[in-house]
Amino acid sequence: MKIILLGYGKMGQQIEKFALKRGHEIQLIVDKDNRESITAASLSGADVAIDFSEPAAAINNISLCFEANLPIVVGTTGWYEHLEEIKAVCLDANQSLLYGSNFSIGVNVFFHVNRLLAKAMSPYKQYDVQVEEIHHIHKLDSPSGTAITIAEGILDGVEGKTQWINNLVGEDEERIPKADELLIESHRIEEVPGTHTVLYSSEVDQIEFKHTAHSRAGFALGAVIAAEWLQGRKGFYQVTEMFAF
Ligand SMILES: NC(=O)C1=CN([C@@H]2O[C@H](COP(=O)(O)OP(=O)(O)OC[C@H]3O[C@@H](n4cnc5c(N)ncnc54)[C@H](OP(=O)(O)O)[C@@H]3O)[C@@H](O)[C@H]2O)C=CC1
Numbered sequence: 001m002k003i004i005l006l007g008y009g010k011m012g013q014q015i016e017k018f019a020l021k022r023g024h025e026i027q028l029i030v031d032k033d034n035r036e037s038i039t040a041a042s043l044s045g046a047d048v049a050i051d052f053s054e055p056a057a058a059i060n061n062i063s064l065c066f067e068a069n070l071p072i073v074v075g076t077t078g079w080y081e082h083l084e085e086i087k088a089v090c091l092d093a094n095q096s097l098l099y100g101s102n103f104s105i106g107v108n109v110f111f112h113v114n115r116l117l118a119k120a121m122s123p124y125k126q127y128d129v130q131v132e133e134i135h136h137i138h139k140l141d142s143p144s145g146t147a148i149t150i151a152e153g154i155l156d157g158v159e160g161k162t163q164w165i166n167n168l169v170g171e172d173e174e175r176i177p178k179a180d181e182l183l184i185e186s187h188r189i190e191e192v193p194g195t196h197t198v199l200y201s202s203e204v205d206q207i208e209f210k211h212t213a214h215s216r217a218g219f220a221l222g223a224v225i226a227a228e229w230l231q232g233r234k235g236f237y238q239v240t241e242m243f244a245f
């Protein structure tokens, strides 16, 4: 594949490595400094764009790819309030987009088991449930996209929880969740690549379900595999659709 890399930070650089290892070619690298280099001519002949940029940049990058009829994989998080709008444009214009809050295999298995666990725990009202996420101090969005996906799985499975709220520890004034609210506690610590924990706590015990990323390699490889998977497909996809659970 000929790949357009949108964003060349921590993730973009890792994706380039895995893409080259898997025999692909990088046609163009776009960063904040050369945003204007995305033109019909520079995108022409490419097979796919992979966006790991910034929440504020992702929407415009997606629109530019749609205009160029270029399939796009979006790993950037923090733009999901525009999801339905983008989905409608994608489907109306017969374009191809795959997005995911987390491309690692381990986290996608975690998403699946999280949904099963939520259903299993739902009848046991003596347990309260909470999500914790820890990321590096450079992260722009909170809670993490992964924590939102986990929270959505819990809200679908645990009767009585209707919405999530976030506390960014050390920055937000601490909010005490109401009975129907699911608390996501976000921590920003040093260079942590990404740790997510679901806790079910009762007076007598606690269940902890945890995923720890040791590096960004799993996310980056997953993004390249997602770009391969999107070839020849039209429509609006989530990364979870790549997995046969
Ligand atoms: N889905 C997943 O599996 C994962 C998702 N992510 C998400 O990916 C995103 C990027 O993460 P990360 O690489 O760590 O962040 P970085 O800050 O390291 O990199 C972001 C890059 O995007 C560049 N950029 C900013 N604006 C634009 C633009 N308009 N067009 C193109 N590039 C632009 C920045 O340029 P400059 O340096 O000049 O500011 C920077 O190089 C985040 O939203 C993060 O949450 C991260 C890991 C895994």
Ligand SMILES: O=C(O)C1=N[C@H](C(=O)O)C[C@H](O)C1
Binding pocket: 077, 101, 102, 135, 139, 143, 144, 145, 146, 147, 193, 194, 195
């Ligand atoms: O910004 C990051 O670093 C990460 N972002 C994604 C998220 O918001 O969930 C995925 C991963 O946890 C790393």
